[in-house]
Amino acid sequence: xxxxxxxxxxxxxxxxxxxxxxxxxxxxxxxxxxxxxxxxxxxxxxxxxxxxxxxxxxxxxxxxxxxxxxxxxxxxxxxxxxxxxxxxxxxxxxxxx
Amino acid sequence: xxxxxxxxxxxxxxxxxxxxxxxxxxxxxxxxxxxxxxxxxxxxxxxxxxxxxxxxxxxxxxxxxxxxxxxxxxxxxxxxxxxxxxxxxxxxxxxxxxxxxxxxxxxxxxxxxxxxxxxxxxxxxxxxxxxxxxxxxxxxxxxxxxxxxxxxxxxxxxxxxxxxxxxxxxxxxxxxxxxxxxxxxxxxxxxxxxxxxxxxxxxxxxxxxxxxxxxxxxxxxxxxxxxxxxxxxxxxxxxxxxxxxxxxxxxxxxxxxxxxxxxxxxxxxxxxxxxxxxxxxxxxxxxxxxxxxxxxxxxxxxxxxxxxxxxxxxxxxxxxxxxxxxxxxxxxxxxxxxxxxxxxxxxxxxxxxxxxxxxxxxxxxxxxxxxxxxxxxxxxxxxxxxxxxxxxxxxxxxxxxxxxxxxxxxxxxxxxxxxxxxxxxxxxxxxxxxxxxxxxxxxxxxxxxxxxxxxxxxxxxxxxxxxxxxxxxxxxxxxxxxxxxxxxxxxxxxxxxxx
Numbered sequence: 001x002x003x004x005x006x007x008x009x010x011x012x013x014x015x016x017x018x019x020x021x022x023x024x025x026x027x028x029x030x031x032x033x034x035x036x037x038x039x040x041x042x043x044x045x046x047x048x049x050x051x052x053x054x055x056x057x058x059x060x061x062x063x064x065x066x067x068x069x070x071x072x073x074x075x076x077x078x079x080x081x082x083x084x085x086x087x088x089x090x091x092x093x094x095x096x097x
Numbered sequence: 098x099x100x101x102x103x104x105x106x107x108x109x110x111x112x113x114x115x116x117x118x119x120x121x122x123x124x125x126x127x128x129x130x131x132x133x134x135x136x137x138x139x140x141x142x143x144x145x146x147x148x149x150x151x152x153x154x155x156x157x158x159x160x161x162x163x164x165x166x167x168x169x170x171x172x173x174x175x176x177x178x179x180x181x182x183x184x185x186x187x188x189x190x191x192x193x194x195x196x197x198x199x200x201x202x203x204x205x206x207x208x209x210x211x212x213x214x215x216x217x218x219x220x221x222x223x224x225x226x227x228x229x230x231x232x233x234x235x236x237x238x239x240x241x242x243x244x245x246x247x248x249x250x251x252x253x254x255x256x257x258x259x260x261x262x263x264x265x266x267x268x269x270x271x272x273x274x275x276x277x278x279x280x281x282x283x284x285x286x287x288x289x290x291x292x293x294x295x296x297x298x299x300x301x302x303x304x305x306x307x308x309x310x311x312x313x314x315x316x317x318x319x320x321x322x323x324x325x326x327x328x329x330x331x332x333x334x335x336x337x338x339x340x341x342x343x344x345x346x347x348x349x350x351x352x353x354x355x356x357x358x359x360x361x362x363x364x365x366x367x368x369x370x371x372x373x374x375x376x377x378x379x380x381x382x383x384x385x386x387x388x389x390x391x392x393x394x395x396x397x398x399x400x401x402x403x404x405x406x407x408x409x410x411x412x413x414x415x416x417x418x419x420x421x422x423x424x425x426x427x428x429x430x431x432x433x434x435x436x437x438x439x440x441x442x443x444x445x446x447x448x449x450x451x452x453x454x455x456x457x458x459x460x461x462x463x464x465x466x467x468x469x470x471x472x473x474x475x476x477x478x479x480x481x482x483x484x485x486x487x488x489x490x491x492x493x494x495x496x497x498x499x500x501x502x503x504x505x506x507x508x509x510x511x512x513x514x515x516x517x518x519x520x521x522x523x524x525x526x527x528x529x530x531x532x533x534x535x536x537x538x539x540x541x542x543x544x545x546x547x548x549x550x551x552x553x554x555x556x557x558x559x560x561x562x563x564x565x566x567x568x569x570x571x572x573x574x575x576x577x578x579x580x581x582x583x584x585x586x587x588x589x590x591x592x593x594x595x596x
Binding site: 007008010011012014015016017018019020023027030031033034035037038039040041042044046049050051052053054055056058061063071075076078079080081082088090091092093 | 196197198200201292293294307333336337339399401402404405406408409416420423424425426427428430432433434435436437439440441442444445446448450453454456457458460461464470471473474475476477478479480481483515516530531532556
């Protein structure tokens, strides 16, 4: 089984990963062989088995909703490539009408 | 009068610091001298923080003069570069975080700082801790102090190599599928992955959040126990850190393991196992029996599915966690015509091949049409793996396995084949899947390289792991072995004295 080029392109777009032609071809090979390996688990009957998302059986963790000091805005923005008025700045997402 | 201070254990160094026989600055200088001697060959660090360390050592000396001594006051420590620190860059081994300066300390870093520890640098790691050899670091590979042609293991290869080479006395790493235990094994030092929830993950660059755990490296079990003590405990900033009491780990180090039941699973005999490694581990088992432990066969029937399960769950969680690297908030930012173009370019250029592979794999496993067949299925198999352990721990106190099927492999030997690389974690992954603590302890040599065995324990029972590992260590000479490279530089230029 080799992943189709369409699937690789689709997944790369979902992941917002810009891949070169060469990377896309290599991804088809390598993902296919990894998937072949992980498909081993398909042989197990897990119909009646509940999934485990976390192992420490924690219930919801609550705390009082109190105002406490948090990261200052200037600290949160100090690594930003571009910022303006206490906000991260990006290219326009919506077209102007 | 020249003594090699880098050979001291934390316990020894701490006692001598408290008696003012040595100063924290002297202790640091000895380690900085070692770094100057061997770092060009080993490359255990992405960033060295000599100035930070010097200021911390001076402060530690002032603190000691006041009689205010914590167990890690003045102790030189390396931090894996996935731990956020305010006074040094945090790269996670990735170009996408080049230049990033965290606005806060990880909780474990804060705790070490409060004890007056001395941070020598940020240790090398596979990019985002994804790898088993440290060859996936965007800042170049680390080499094994025992053999410079070989890998130190990974992903915490820098943290393991730094301790093995005497560049730091102890270090912190992180372990998602074996990333503390496997490099500890390859470098001949002790490494402990605590129970999931024992140590706060706040400020740890996230890889797979249901598996990641921070833990210590040291040259002795006692040193590892001291660091574990310092970093453990509930943290309101990480709601997956569990609010259970942290015992005094020093009291576990009794040297007595009579009556301890050690489980050995037939399923841990895998194809690809080096017969020499197997022989060394068998001898260690015999030694444990001589010390009074009882060896009990146990069954972990779903072991062979652990690796496959891991390579669905970990990449899935990673693909979600790494969505945050978008070139908007921090790190590398490449500007395209549109926001989408900026994302594609930033992430396409910023991530290395293994990280891209795992993001793709995880995105695929979580995508519509495959979610049930891969992700949910893997979570169900995870339940089966955990149940195996639950049943085994009704019969035994700890489970023993080799840490890895082989000794350290050569650089470049496994980079072409991801599956071969993944197989080096076959014995360490199950503990992460079940959230259990595990400790890797040196147990001899094969082909002139360190061999390691691993003990896995019940949740939050790190004490028993430390007890068994310590008793074995005290009865055997392995923890005193020094890599030939280090012997050689010590003879040439003794550190700690005048040159």
